[in-house]
Amino acid sequence: MRLHLAALLLAGSCLSIPTVAHEFTSGDxxxxxxxxxxxxxVAPTGAAYLVIENRGERSDRLTAAHTPIAAHAELHEHVHENDVMKMQEIDSVEIAAGGSVEFAPGGHHVMLFGLKEPLAAGGEYPLTLVFEHAGEVEVTVMVQGEGAADEGHPGHGHDHH
Ligand SMILES: [Cu+2]
Structure with a gap:
């Protein structure tokens, strides 16, 4: 329920801030x-979200991510286990030829551990995505404030703490 509300608020804030839409390209x-x-x-952990589209004819895999603002980054997914939503690490995410994968609250995300600087609204930071075929792709992550503060990061059901 709260997730849906957050999504609506987020959609609204996206519309009101035109500079927020941005895109990065590496090959396909x-x-x-x-x-x-x-x-x-004070938050020790955070998460990054994005959409990866593969407009090419062979699949690729996202295998890792790293950023200078966190000690460690992992690819995570949310799973339901006994009616409890948990996050767990995954080795890689396939981006099928012609397909796309969405990293979004409540689903896949890039989990950031040991934040070295706060995720402050209006800020941005570099994130390097490591693909099996495309290699390393650096993107800029925008930090969004009001209306996007939900979903339980940091906290619920995390196995690492
Ligand atoms: Cu996570």
């Missing part, structure tokens, strides 16, 4: 609108 891969939720400065 298009990475759309990388963003993070702004978090209180």
């Amino acid at each position: 891969l298009h990475i759309l609108h990388p963003w993070s939720r702004a978090l209180p400065p």
Whole structure:
């Protein structure tokens, strides 16, 4: 329920900030609108979301990510286990030829551990995505504030703490 509300608020804030729509291209891969939720400065973990489109004719895989603002980054997914939503690490995410994968709250995300600087609204930071075929692709993640602060990062059901 709260997730849906957050999604609506987020959609609204996207519309009101035109500069927020941004896209990165590497060969056949298009990475759309990388963003993070702004978090209180004390938050030790955060998450990055984006959409990866593969407009080519062979599949690729996202295998890792890293950023200078976090000690460690992992690819995560949300799973339902006994009616509890949990996050768990995944080795890689396939981006099928002609397909796309969405990293979004409540689903896949890039989890950031050991934040070295706060995710402050209006800020941005570099994130490097590592693909099996396309290699490393650096994108800029925009940090979005008001209306995007939900979903339970950091916190619920995390296995690492
Ligand atoms: Cu996570």
